[in-house]
Amino acid sequence: MDLLVTTASYLSIGLGVVALLIGSLGLVRLPDVYARIHAVGMIDTAGASLIILGMVIHAGFSLVSAKLILIGVFMFFTSPIATHALARAAHMMGVVPVGRNLDKPARKTAKKAAKTSVKPPVQRKAKPKSAAAKRRPS
Amino acid sequence: MMVIAIIACAVALIMALVRTALGPTAFDRVLAVNAIGTIVILGIALHGFIMERPEFVDISLLYAILNFIGTFAVLKIFSTGSLGDAGTKRPGDK
Numbered sequence: 001m002d003l004l005v006t007t008a009s010y011l012s013i014g015l016g017v018v019a020l021l022i023g024s025l026g027l028v029r030l031p032d033v034y035a036r037i038h039a040v041g042m043i044d045t046a047g048a049s050l051i052i053l054g055m056v057i058h059a060g061f062s063l064v065s066a067k068l069i070l071i072g073v074f075m076f077f078t079s080p081i082a083t084h085a086l087a088r089a090a091h092m093m094g095v096v097p098v099g100r101n102l103d104k105p106a107r108k109t110a111k112k113a114a115k116t117s118v119k120p121p122v123q124r125k126a127k128p129k130s131a132a133a134k135r136r137p138s
Numbered sequence: 139m140m141v142i143a144i145i146a147c148a149v150a151l152i153m154a155l156v157r158t159a160l161g162p163t164a165f166d167r168v169l170a171v172n173a174i175g176t177i178v179i180l181g182i183a184l185h186g187f188i189m190e191r192p193e194f195v196d197i198s199l200l201y202a203i204l205n206f207i208g209t210f211a212v213l214k215i216f217s218t219g220s221l222g223d224a225g226t227k228r229p230g231d232k
Contacts, residue, residue, distance in 0.1 A: 013140070017142065021146055021150060023150070023173075024151075024153040024154055024177075025153065027153060027157050027170060027173060028153045028157055033165045036157070036166065036169055037169060040169055040173045040176075043150070043177070044176050047150075047180070051143060051180050051183075052180075055184070055187055059187075064195055067195045067196065068195055071179065071183070071195070071198055071199050074202050075176070075179070075202055078202075079176070079206075082172055082209045083169075085213055086168060086169060086172070086213060089165065089217050090165040092217065093165075093216070095165060
């Protein structure tokens with residue numbers, strides 16, 4: 001039984017460490033705010049939850065594990081709210097995602113043109129691209 | 139295993155600090171600081187377990203609450219320019 005508890009605790013903490021390292025690597029490597037939010041979501045949910053679960057299994061049934069479960073539940077609910085507010089604020093302040101360099105109305109017209117005609121509007125693409133590049137914060 | 143976990147927390151903290159230093163927009167920096175807060179919470183709890191003093195979990199819980207509130211405060215300053223208005227002017231309004 002003791003061996004089982006120790007194994008489960010170590011396995012959970014090990015998986016959490018792997019998720020933590022993958023998430024922090026993604027935070028450095030990914031190209032965009034909206035892409036980096038995914039990496040931070042990995043740290044906040046998978047890494048933190050698994051490490052806290054490992055500590056709960058290690059601590060057994062006590063007040064410490066109750067507090068750890070409280071931390072886990074709190075982070076489980078608040079970190080998606082924080083990242084959602086951050087993505088919304090970035091979108092409102094005009095951070096353009098990588099790969100979507102067209103402006104919003106121009107993108108709509110481009111989509112409509114692509115729906116009606118097979119030929120994509122090539123010469124129309126140049127103007128909004130420059131406008132979006134001007135708008136993008138450096 | 140706890141020692142390995144706290145070393146991994148340190149590595150992840152250094153990577154998040156790199157992103158805080160180089161992040162092109164301010165939102166990258168807010169995101170990285172949020173991640174640093176999460177990693178610090180885990181590190182404090184793990185440190186309490188390593189040192190056989192589980193009272194550190196209380197400090198960890200306090201940091202979890204402060205991290206959430208702090209992220210929202212900084213985002214509100216970025217969006218509206220102040221912390222004290224009544225919310226009549228939204229950032230998306232024209």
